[in-house]
Amino acid sequence: MDSHTHQRIRRDHATELAEDYVEVIDDIISKSGICRAVDLVEHFQVTHATVSNAVGRLVRDGFAKSQAYQPIELTAKGKRLASKARYRHETVKSFLRRLGVSEEAARIDSEGIEHHVGKETLDAMQRVLTEGWPAEPEAGE
Amino acid sequence: MDSHTHQRIRRDHATELAEDYVEVIDDIISKSGICRAVDLVEHFQVTHATVSNAVGRLVRDGFAKSQAYQPIELTAKGKRLASKARYRHETVKSFLRRLGVSEEAARIDSEGIEHHVGKETLDAMQRVLTEGWPAEPEAGE
DNA sequence: CGGATAACTTAGCCGATGCTAAGTTAGCAT
DNA sequence: ATGCTAACTTAGCATCGGCTAAGTTATCCG
Ligand SMILES: [Mn+2]
Ligand SMILES: [Mn+2]
Ligand SMILES: [Mn+2]
Ligand SMILES: [Mn+2]
Numbered sequence: 001m002d003s004h005t006h007q008r009i010r011r012d013h014a015t016e017l018a019e020d021y022v023e024v025i026d027d028i029i030s031k032s033g034i035c036r037a038v039d040l041v042e043h044f045q046v047t048h049a050t051v052s053n054a055v056g057r058l059v060r061d062g063f064a065k066s067q068a069y070q071p072i073e074l075t076a077k078g079k080r081l082a083s084k085a086r087y088r089h090e091t092v093k094s095f096l097r098r099l100g101v102s103e104e105a106a107r108i109d110s111e112g113i114e115h116h117v118g119k120e121t122l123d124a125m126q127r128v129l130t131e132g133w134p135a136e137p138e139a140g141e
Numbered sequence: 142m143d144s145h146t147h148q149r150i151r152r153d154h155a156t157e158l159a160e161d162y163v164e165v166i167d168d169i170i171s172k173s174g175i176c177r178a179v180d181l182v183e184h185f186q187v188t189h190a191t192v193s194n195a196v197g198r199l200v201r202d203g204f205a206k207s208q209a210y211q212p213i214e215l216t217a218k219g220k221r222l223a224s225k226a227r228y229r230h231e232t233v234k235s236f237l238r239r240l241g242v243s244e245e246a247a248r249i250d251s252e253g254i255e256h257h258v259g260k261e262t263l264d265a266m267q268r269v270l271t272e273g274w275p276a277e278p279e280a281g282e
Numbered sequence: 283c284g285g286a287t288a289a290c291t292t293a294g295c296c297g298a299t300g301c302t303a304a305g306t307t308a309g310c311a312t
Numbered sequence: 313a314t315g316c317t318a319a320c321t322t323a324g325c326a327t328c329g330g331c332t333a334a335g336t337t338a339t340c341c342g
Contacts, residue, residue: 002184002248004186004249005248005249005252006161006184006185006186006187006252007186008249008252008253009252009253010299010300012253013154014328017328017329020147036289036290037289037290037291038288038289038290041289043143043147044147045145045147045148046147046329046330046331047330047331047332048289048290048291049290049291049292049293049330049331049332049333050329050330050331051290052290052291052292053328053329053330054328054329057328057329068290068291068336068337069289069290069291069336069337069338070290070338096262096265098275099262099265099266099269099275100265100268100275101261101262101265102261105259105261105262106262107143107146108145108146108149108259109257109258109259109261109262111146111147111149111150111257112149112150112153112256112257113254113257113258115253116250116252116253116254116257117250117254118246118249118250120242120243120246120250121237121240121242121246121247121250124237124240124241124242125240127241128240132277133274133277134239134240134241136273136274151329151330154298155298158298158299177319177320178319178320178321179318179319179320182319187299187300187301188300188301188302189319189320189321190300190301190302190303190320190321190322190323191299191300191301192320193320193321193322194298194299194300195298195299198298198299209306209307209320209321210306210307210308210319210320210321
């Protein structure tokens with residue numbers, strides 16, 4: 001019964017980096033017009049070589065376009081992933097804030113949690129944000 | 142300000158597998174007396190070779206003891222990590238259930254989420270389980 | 283226009299986590 | 313006691329996501 005759980009986790013991890021990258025690339029393009037590798041170096045606190053490899057995988061997987069020494073762009077597929085990732089990320093972060101967690105902790109924890117939140121959990125969090133907490137389980141009555 | 146977030150995530154990922162392993166090893170020993178590699182193969186749905194390598198890393202890092210072809214045991218350090226991981230894992234899972242998420246989804250999502258929940262978020266979840274939901278943010282009044 | 287410099291790529295390395303295939307050991311049943 | 317079988321290890325491979333070091337290109341300034 002439990003046999004597929006860890007396969008799901010491994011799959012989540014495989015797509016995690018792509019989700020973080022496209023979301024950030026999309027943000028940077030919105031704010032600055034273009035996204036350069038150096039912006040990603042700064043954001044993720046990794047080296048240029050690491051960003052170059054990661055962007056190469058995004059291109060290979062059809063999420064991004066790039067020509068050597070030129071700014072990075074997203075494909076339609078990349079933009080779709082970015083939207084989905086941002087919605088989930090923001091929902092998780094807002095939910096944690098609503099739970100009483102500080103801005104700092106909500107920012108940090110949501111960055112990891114977001115990738116492991118399935119539809120049902122996401123919907124439950126969203127419901128809290130729009131409709132408030134679910135009913136308490138009443139003891140008597 | 143945001144510069145350490147992704148380092149935290151990378152650190153979480155590095156310890157994630159060890160946490161899952163020691164928790165499961167501890168469970169299996171509780172239930173069956175001993176834990177064999179084949180039990181972990183079954184649980185994680187990976188091959189024997191993969192388990193053998195992973196257990197090798199646990200031994201290298203001081204979480205487990207093992208002699209060739211013999212059952213796996215945990216060190217004191219391993220047992221401490223298992224307890225901590227189980228507490229966090231169960232808190233996250235119970236919290237999701239409390240949120241209205243199904244048993245199935247809570248089991249799957251908590252398996253990934255647990256590793257990214259910091260102290261503040263964990264405490265907030267635990268508080269909900271013992272004291273109920275935090276106050277709604279009142280509009281008027 | 284020509285450098286200097288910043289941005290980027292490439293090569294080569296590492297460890298973690300997965301795999302298959304092949305070899306080894308332990309333990310049970312006859 | 314011996315041999316079968318299941319359990320386990322080892323070797324060899326792949327990909328990912330990091331790194332450093334070295335080479336390449338773009339860009340901007342004088
Ligand atoms: Mn994100
Ligand atoms: Mn993230
Ligand atoms: Mn766990
Ligand atoms: Mn887990």
